[in-house]
Amino acid sequence: MSTATINTKGADTITENGIQYPSKVMLDLHNLKKVYPTPKGDYVVLEDLNLQIMKEEFVTIIGHSGCGKTTMLSMIAGLNPISGGNIAVLGNPVKGPGPDRGVIFQAPSLMPWMTALENVMLGVNQVFPHASKKERSDIAKYYLHKVGLEGSFDKKAIALSQGMQQRVGIARAFAIKPKVLLLDEPFGMLDSLTRGELQDILIEIWNKEKITAVMITHDVDEAIFLADRVVMMTSGPRAKIGDILNIDFERPRTRKSVLEHNDYYTYRKHLIDFLEH
Amino acid sequence: MKQSITLNKVTQLMGFGFLKPITALFTGKPQKEDIVNFLKKIVVPLLSILLFLGVWQGGSTALFNKEANFKIEKALADQGQAAADEMKACIASGEVSCQPNTLPSPSQVWVSFKTLLEDHKVITADKLAFKQKTAVMNEKRVAAGKDPITYTGRPSFVDQIITSLKTVFAGFVLALLIAVPIGIVIGLSETLRSSFNWLIQIFKPVSPVVWLLLVFMIVKTLTKDSNSDSAFIISFISVGLCSMWATLVNTAMGVSSVDKDYINVAKVLKLGPMQKVFKVILPSSLPLIFTGLRITLSVAWMVLIAIELLAQSPGLGSFVWEEFQNGAIDSNSKIIVAMFIIGIIGFLLDRIMLTIQNMVSFNKNEGV
Numbered sequence: 001m002s003t004a005t006i007n008t009k010g011a012d013t014i015t016e017n018g019i020q021y022p023s024k025v026m027l028d029l030h031n032l033k034k035v036y037p038t039p040k041g042d043y044v045v046l047e048d049l050n051l052q053i054m055k056e057e058f059v060t061i062i063g064h065s066g067c068g069k070t071t072m073l074s075m076i077a078g079l080n081p082i083s084g085g086n087i088a089v090l091g092n093p094v095k096g097p098g099p100d101r102g103v104i105f106q107a108p109s110l111m112p113w114m115t116a117l118e119n120v121m122l123g124v125n126q127v128f129p130h131a132s133k134k135e136r137s138d139i140a141k142y143y144l145h146k147v148g149l150e151g152s153f154d155k156k157a158i159a160l161s162q163g164m165q166q167r168v169g170i171a172r173a174f175a176i177k178p179k180v181l182l183l184d185e186p187f188g189m190l191d192s193l194t195r196g197e198l199q200d201i202l203i204e205i206w207n208k209e210k211i212t213a214v215m216i217t218h219d220v221d222e223a224i225f226l227a228d229r230v231v232m233m234t235s236g237p238r239a240k241i242g243d244i245l246n247i248d249f250e251r252p253r254t255r256k257s258v259l260e261h262n263d264y265y266t267y268r269k270h271l272i273d274f275l276e277h
Numbered sequence: 278m279k280q281s282i283t284l285n286k287v288t289q290l291m292g293f294g295f296l297k298p299i300t301a302l303f304t305g306k307p308q309k310e311d312i313v314n315f316l317k318k319i320v321v322p323l324l325s326i327l328l329f330l331g332v333w334q335g336g337s338t339a340l341f342n343k344e345a346n347f348k349i350e351k352a353l354a355d356q357g358q359a360a361a362d363e364m365k366a367c368i369a370s371g372e373v374s375c376q377p378n379t380l381p382s383p384s385q386v387w388v389s390f391k392t393l394l395e396d397h398k399v400i401t402a403d404k405l406a407f408k409q410k411t412a413v414m415n416e417k418r419v420a421a422g423k424d425p426i427t428y429t430g431r432p433s434f435v436d437q438i439i440t441s442l443k444t445v446f447a448g449f450v451l452a453l454l455i456a457v458p459i460g461i462v463i464g465l466s467e468t469l470r471s472s473f474n475w476l477i478q479i480f481k482p483v484s485p486v487v488w489l490l491l492v493f494m495i496v497k498t499l500t501k502d503s504n505s506d507s508a509f510i511i512s513f514i515s516v517g518l519c520s521m522w523a524t525l526v527n528t529a530m531g532v533s534s535v536d537k538d539y540i541n542v543a544k545v546l547k548l549g550p551m552q553k554v555f556k557v558i559l560p561s562s563l564p565l566i567f568t569g570l571r572i573t574l575s576v577a578w579m580v581l582i583a584i585e586l587l588a589q590s591p592g593l594g595s596f597v598w599e600e601f602q603n604g605a606i607d608s609n610s611k612i613i614v615a616m617f618i619i620g621i622i623g624f625l626l627d628r629i630m631l632t633i634q635n636m637v638s639f640n641k642n643e644g645v
Contacts, residue, residue: 079541097544109538113560113639122556126546158639176546 460528527569
């Protein structure tokens with residue numbers, strides 16, 4: 001990286017020693033800024049935020065509540081307008097929401113009147129309009145199977161437990177085959193046992209699909225277990241990237257191997273030190 | 278046991294949860310709590326009915342006596358002692374011509390109810406006979422290109438009820454067809470909502486009578502050159518216009534307050550506007566729409582009586598009015614019969630709507 005310059009305009013190439021290579025950057029946040037106007041003047045949530053996320057990378061974002069993590073994520077999703085700077089996916093600036101950036105929300109956000117299968121199909125139908133009905137339902141069923149819901153295709157979302165609903169949320173996000181997966185504290189509302197189960201399910205599917213993922217979490221252990229890099233954000237206002245920690249555990253990982261790894265507590269201490277200062 | 282569970286489910290869904298103690302008592306082994314429940318939920322309400330009838334009986338007796346005394350005193354003052362004694366004897370004998378006209382007692386109302394049913398049987402038989410008598414003649418008339426002769430006799434009480442139900446149903450459908458689409462449209466757009474708000478706020482509280490007059494002005498002119506049944510048209514349109522507001526407001530509210538998460542999901546998936554409305558917004562606002570429709574139906578039934586009464590269109594309203602004008606000895610008790618019938622039908626209509634509402638709503642909130 002030291003000799004390479006990444007085109008900050010977001011081109012899909014990288015120039016190294018005068019030669020152009022395809023860029024490895026999937027998601028590029030450049031000088032990102034978010035301002036909320038208030039009666040007392042502008043409130044700057046994010047300022048000069050720069051972050052590049054590589055293809056097939058899993059990044060977790062950690063920081064204090066209210067620092068603007070969710071704001072940043074919803075800006076990437078296109079659900080929240082950008083006040084300054086830009087966001088590019090494979091060099092194309094983000095202009096609004098779209099299925100190339102799948103989102104797993106904090107609340108499962110399933111349509112309660114639809115069955116688990118219908119909820120996943122809602123996205124699949126939209127993204128693969130030319131596939132046959134059978135192909136589309138096969139895709140949906142495959143991912144529901146992957147999240148361990150093969151017996152609950154026809155259950156109404158409202159009849160599923162919170163954890164099961166979030167499993168459907170995971171299946172729905174992967175089934176539309178996005179370029180980037182955005183996860184906004186998806187397990188924050190679950191008990192620790194269910195959370196562990198869902199982390200395992202998420203990482204198992206991710207190992208197979210390797211979709212670039214950005215996940216917000218409050219949980220230091222979750223951040224380390226899932227990520228290639230943990231991004232630490234400073235507290236707001238004018239939050240930016242405070243520090244980045246590379247997690248060098250090989251994949252696929254198991255919870256046990258991670259916990260027993262010598263570096264685990266070093267990483268953990270690093271993160272906790274950051275959060276406490 | 279399984280049978281009783283499904284039975285309970287059905288009664289619960291229909292809002293007849295209060296019947297549960299009875300079904301519990303007669304299906305399977307009665308438990309001690311079932312018996313306590315039976316006492317609480319069946320025996321005590323029965324006592325309340327008896328109390329109601331007692332108060333009614335007492336009240337009507339008191340009013341009867343007051344009216345009778347007044348009559349006797351009036352006879353005394355106008356015509357002297359002999360006339361007063363005659364009046365007293367006349368009232369005691371139960372002679373129709375001199376009975377005091379006041380609140381009827383429960384038993385009088387019950388007798389009137391049976392009379393009305395008898396009357397219905399007579400009229401139905403009469404109609405059938407008329408039909409048979411005119412069948413051959415009507416065939417000839419139709420063949421000759423003339424209108425067939427129709428029965429023009431007086432409608433029975435049951436016919437009036439059916440007419441009223443038809444009117445309220447037509448009015449309800451009209452309200453649904455106007456209020457739901459408009460509610461969806463203004464619910465979707467903040468601008469439209471704020472620009473049409475004045476209209477809703479101003480016309481919502483307008484009395485049924487005024488709506489009737491407005492509809493009368495318009496329909497009278499529109500139906501000038503046709504011989505359609507304008508009384509029916511006027512009353513059902515008025516019923517629709519009076520009752521549609523609850524549905525309009527609820528639909529707009531339901532559509533505008535769809536959970537933001539669902540909207541975000543729709544945005545991320547880039548659903549088209551039609552898909553967004555039919556797959557996300559409408560299903561999510563159905564419970565509120567049905568709450569509105571339920572209110573609409575009960576309002577429709579309530580204003581129907583007043584509107585029929587004023588529009589001279591046949592039905593329970595005009596039945597009540599005619600009986601009041603009639604002033605026959607059993608008119609008052611017939612009015613009370615109509616009152617009970619109106620109440621019971623209103624209750625049943627509400628239960629039907631509640632059942633539908635419970636079936637379509639995804640969050641199983643217990644309706645009351």
